[in-house]
Amino acid sequence: MYRSPTAEAEVAAELAALRPDLAARYAAELPGARAAVLTRLWRALTHEPLPWIERREASGEGRLLRLRDGRRLHGPEPDPFATAGYVTEVGLDGTGYGDPARLVTALRVPHGTDLARELGHSVASLALSRAGQPAGPQGHPARDWEWEQRVVDGHPYHPGCRSRPGFSVAEQLAYAPEHRPVVGLGLVPVPGEACVVTGRWPAGWRDGERLLVPVHPWQAAHVLKRPCEERLPGRPLMSLRTLALPGGPHVKTALSARLTSSVRDISVGSVTAATVLSDFAGELADDRLHVTRTLGAVTDGSPDLAAVLRESPQVYAAAGERVVPVAALPLTGLPRDPDWLAAFAHLALSVGLRLLELGVALEAHGQNLLVVLSAAGLPLRLVYRDLADIRVSPARLARYGLWPRELPERILTDDVTALRRKLFGSLVCGALAGTAGSAAALRGALETAVRDLPDTPDRVALTERPLPVKALTLMRLSPGTPGDQWTELPNPLM
Incomplete structure (x- = not known):
């Protein structure tokens, strides 16, 4: 049976050998990390359609969950949009659990052992991430990748927000963005005739008839199992496998490790469609939205060796402006102002609903969506990156004469x-909710933002129906079910 302190103890032991200066801070961060992960888990327990939960009901100032086997879970009244770690203990038949992994182990649900192991890693890695942060004020970053590296806690609602199975402490310190490393990418030569290429592959990444494909050192060591002699310095961004290169371009590398929910590869289809998607989305943008262009993409025909090169979002900032990933907005201090949050929500919803009406649904979560801020901090425009998971409606496009x-x-x-x-699910329940940080703040922003939005069926669905969101924990407990699974959250506007 899995015991969550194993992950915490393993990290502590590795840290004592590698970075003894962080050991005390790591230990001090563990209680807060457990509460952060437990809060995310409680959100799932109180809202996702988990088959072993029979009924949910109010109980005093909290919530009671009746399990199908007769046991009962009790915890605080949930705020499905809260980002602070407000849940410090959940009771199971009178026994309190402050450790999310121990709680899942005690529940004895199908596939719970694997989930408990992931939650243990999530807690330990989150404590490590928090322990490695500089003390005191940091000021405003001067470069775009510095904003990315300030997002310490990962996904605001996923219990596996910092689960990085397969990464040792040394590898987290060497490759994870919140530890601010410089990562040396390998350049693997591949015969040109064996590659699928779209866009323009840089002349400097060619060796005669061979193409040089950037490879993440973790991928080289654990998957390709080959040395990469040439090194290209990069600064890891939020997604860890995407890095900012000197001079500005960003490169997405193949990294066959499970990060948060799934193993993210770069398929041949993704490479083939990369520039087509980029051109298509660019034509639909307007003066409120920029879409970063894909410059080139390459694969040797397998998802284990591929790369995508695209513009830095920073190219869309004029003098005095800055581009900030939405996930980093809570670190700027701006979203604490309700008027600012309402203005940002109005901008984001106006852009998102316009594209949806045309037939393009963006996956506009806090990592893919960025906002251009004026020198005074006002939200001016949006930048969107990574088109791999958008959805497109041919019928809607056809209504507007598009193909x-x-x-x-x-x-x-x-x-x-x-x-x-x-x-x-991505924009409202992800980017806007994560920026607001609570149901009350999200409601205030939405009430103002939706007042003058065009009266379309999508707007009605946004304001008068429960909000859809991925059932992230159910997905982790359903390894045999492919694709996304969904649930609904209470709509703050209802």
């Missing part, structure tokens, strides 16, 4: 539920 070209079949759908889930 989706040769877009990948997997992103095409006219299912209105799928389209709204993609946008609302």
Whole structure:
């Protein structure tokens, strides 16, 4: 049976050998990390359609969950949009659990052992991430990648927010963005005739008839199992496998490790469609939205050796402006102002709903969506990056005389539920909720933001129905079920 302190103890032992200066801070951060992960887990327990929960009901100032086997879970009244770690203990038949991994172990649910192990890693890695932060004020970053590296806690609602199975402490310190390393990417030569290439591959990444493919050192060591002699210095961004290169471009590398929910690879189809998608989305943008261009993409035909090169979002900032990932907005201090948050919500919803009406549903979560701020901190425009998981409706495009070209079949759908889930689940329940930090703050922002939005069926769905969100914990407990699974959260506007 899994015991969560194992992950915490393993990290502590490695840290004592590698970075003894962080050992005391790591230990001090563990209680807060447990509460952060437990809060995310309680959100799932109180809102996701988990088959072993029979009923949920109010109980005093908290919530009671009756399990199908007769046991009872009790915890505080949930705020599904809270980002602070407000849940410090959940009771199971009178026994209190402050450790999320121990709680899942005690629940004895199908596939719970694997989830408990991931939550243990999530707690330990989150404590490590927090322990490695500089003390005192840091000021405003001067470069775009510095904003990315300040997002310490990862996904605001996923219990596995910092789970990094397969990464040792040394590798987390060497590769994870919140530890601010410089990562040396390998350049692996591949015969040009064996590659699929779209866009323009840089002349400096060619060796005669061979193409030089950037490879993450973790991938080289654990998957390709080959040395990479040439080194290209990069600064890891929030997604860890994407890095900012000297001079500005960003490169997404293949990294066959499970980060948060799934193993993210770069398929041949993604490489083939990269520039087509980029051109298509760029044509739909307007003066409120920029879409970073894909400059080039390459693969040797396998998901283990591939890379995508795209613009830095910083190219869309004029003098005096700055581009900030939405996930980093809580670190700027700006979202504490309700008027600012309402203005940002109005900008984001105006752009998102306009594109949805045209037939394009963005996956506009806090990592993919960035905002251009004026020198005074006002939200001016949006920048969107990484088009791999958008959804496109051919029928909606056709209504406006548009045609989706040769877009990948997997992103095409006219299912209105799928389209709204993609946008609302990422933008409202992800980017806006994570920035607001609570149901009350999100409600205040939405009430102001939606007042003058065009009266479309999508707007009605946004304001008058429960909000869709991925059932992230159910997905982790359903390894045999492919694709996303969904649940609904209370709409603050209802």
